[in-house]
Amino acid sequence: MKLSRHEVESIAHLARLEISADEIPVYVDNLSRIIDFVQQLERADTEGVTPMAHPLNMTQPLREDAVTEADQRELYQRNAGAVEAGLYLVPRVIE
């Protein structure tokens, strides 16, 4: 199955990935090949099979709703590109 240029652009937008115009044809080709390949799954007879949600069919454990972590904001914010007064900075979103 060949994906269209438009489809690839829309996937890139959904994934919030900037893809340059000259890279688009490469992704059209690569993604089409990958989708073609995984389409083999159509041949599998999966009628009535329960989708697998966990490799060992285990469920998520629960714990008490209690605070277990100490506040380490300063340590964590050292990895941020832009912070001010303990806040993460992003371009203005509200005019």
Place this chain on the structure above:
Amino acid sequence: MHGRTLAGIARALRAREFSSEELVSHLLARIERLDGELNSFVTVTGEAAVAAARAADRQLAGGSAPPLAGVPIAHKDIFCTAGVKTTCGSRMLDNFISPYDATVVERLRDAGVIMLGKTNMDEFAMGSSNETSYYGPVRNPWDLTRVPGGSSGGSAAAVAARLVPAATGTDTGGSIRQPAALAGITGIKPTYGRVSRYGMIAFASSLDQAGVLTQTAEDAALLLKAMSGHDPRDSTSVNAPVPDYAAGLGESLEGLKIGVVEEFMDQGLDADNAAAIEAALKVFEALGATVQRISLPNIGLSVPTYYVVAPAECSSNLSRFDGVRFGYRAKAPRDLEDLYKRSRGEGFGAEVKRRIMTGTYVLSAGYYDAYYLKAQRSRQLIAADFRRAFETVDVIVGPTSPTPAFELGAKVDDPVTMYLNDIYTIGVNLAGLPGLSAPCGFINGLPVGLQIVGRAFDEGRILNVAHRYQQETDWHARAPGGAFA
């Protein structure tokens, strides 16, 4: 000193044959001299390693040393290490200093292990050749024109070249076993949930598992014991006792039932590779095991199933990289969307972007049932095949990789060709089972791996099967010559 196994090093340190500081300094000098060509390390933590070695020597002298005191290893750069750059092989994390340690790192340190540095890897563990790393490809010490496999390629090359006796790795579709096979070493991926993933950067959360790459099964047993066990900080970590894997080594294989997957042996397996596997089966028969053919009728679905499930999970996991809280941030963003898009577009490499987009596509409205749900159903069929097989056999033995190490650049143009490297390993991840690769021969001077797969939580048995094999053969003791001798 550098040719010794991890177990041998632990013994020599206790016998005071040499000190941890002497060993660590020797290995750091080897890394300095030889790694320029291999490129197996992203970061070398020499100063901290020497300081830790001195402390271990004091503990060893005082008689209060933990079991692996003073033993050096390297960590795949996917494990968070407090205060040390943790890149995951990506430009996205080139500036990331982890604020905390992964549980694996913490537990191995508690056992006395010393970290020499962080090893190179395919970007975000997505690759089978270590060619997708932002830090450049790793070369195979058996032949520098060839790849070491991936994604734990740096760990595999460093252990094969005897720069370190062992290294950690992670395996989502074969990323420990395939590079172990291509580099002529031993590598184990434990059962899903056996080892904590806290602080291990996520790729595909229903498949990822941590393990080790070593020279021998005995070394793998020692490290696996130290790093396994329940961790409340990882909700997929299983609360079950960890056996003393090393204590179980050496048990007889009399009566062991080995299954050989006919779909693997009959379809397209290279004749020399098949001969190496057949020869290994003869060794097991001589040790009292019986060999029977088994069928995994749906195993042919495993690669396409994986390339729906893994990208889907990757697209979700990697959405955390937003340029805001940590990681690469694009310069002068016009608005918030531009900040997200350019930070991700510039921070991720081509293979990671391909997988994020594949995952986004298969999860998108209108395609979810056709791809993702369909793949989760076929995954159930694959897992059921393994369950059925393990009703009649104790372990499954076969090839790890369809070919020995291939040349750099040979498969980079076609993602699907690259994906088929994992044809024998992926099913094991989909079923959540433990798998191990051990060296079983050479083709044109390049190592070949033997894969041993067990029932869930039966790591002890597959380690013992590999250990008994390594007592009878010496493939695992072969190391690259030339500059690496």
